[in-house]
Amino acid sequence: MTMLAPLEVGICCADLDTLAAFYTGVLGFTAVGTIEVPAEKAVGTGLCDAGYRVTRLQTPYGERIKLLQPATPPAESAPAARILDRRNTVYLTFIIDDLHGMVDRLRGAGVEPLTGPEPVEVRPGTVLAFVRDPEGNVLEFVQYADVRAYRPDL
Numbered sequence: 001m002t003m004l005a006p007l008e009v010g011i012c013c014a015d016l017d018t019l020a021a022f023y024t025g026v027l028g029f030t031a032v033g034t035i036e037v038p039a040e041k042a043v044g045t046g047l048c049d050a051g052y053r054v055t056r057l058q059t060p061y062g063e064r065i066k067l068l069q070p071a072t073p074p075a076e077s078a079p080a081a082r083i084l085d086r087r088n089t090v091y092l093t094f095i096i097d098d099l100h101g102m103v104d105r106l107r108g109a110g111v112e113p114l115t116g117p118e119p120v121e122v123r124p125g126t127v128l129a130f131v132r133d134p135e136g137n138v139l140e141f142v143q144y145a146d147v148r149a150y151r152p153d154l
Helices: 016-025 039-045 099-108
Strands: 008-012 030-037 052-058 064-070 091-095 120-123 126-132 138-144
Touching (some): 016 052, 016 064, 030 039, 099 126, 099 138
Parallel strands (some): 091 138
Antiparallel strands (some): 030 052, 120 126
16 A cells, blocks of 8 residues: 555544634644535445534644534443453544643643643653543543654654
8 A cells, every 4th residue: 555645534523613722722733624424425425324524633743633423413432441442442542742731731621631630651761641531532642752763764
């Protein structure tokens, strides 16, 4: 496979506007655009039986998150007690330079870390915090003392 653009991730949501406000206002994503997809196209893609609305958000590196809100509200699912308690669990990882500052910003937005009051050092020089966005999706924020040792390709 030859990738032609950075990875994009789609996230099904019940309240696209609230979730988009979180990703742009709290995490600093840039809104790229919103489109409405009619039911006949939604069925053909296998995404849903009704139409849906999708908003594309982009990071400074060019990765995108697509927030998709079906016209028929998606089924509720209660989050597992622990992130890896349920199969098919997916989370987004953000490698950042100021984990404590991000945790403070998240708390200011009413988001409490799943990892407790302080970021967790999982190995020397690697600290992280897990949170849930307003719809319960898991987000991981990681800070490396030496990001090039982890990702020499950067």
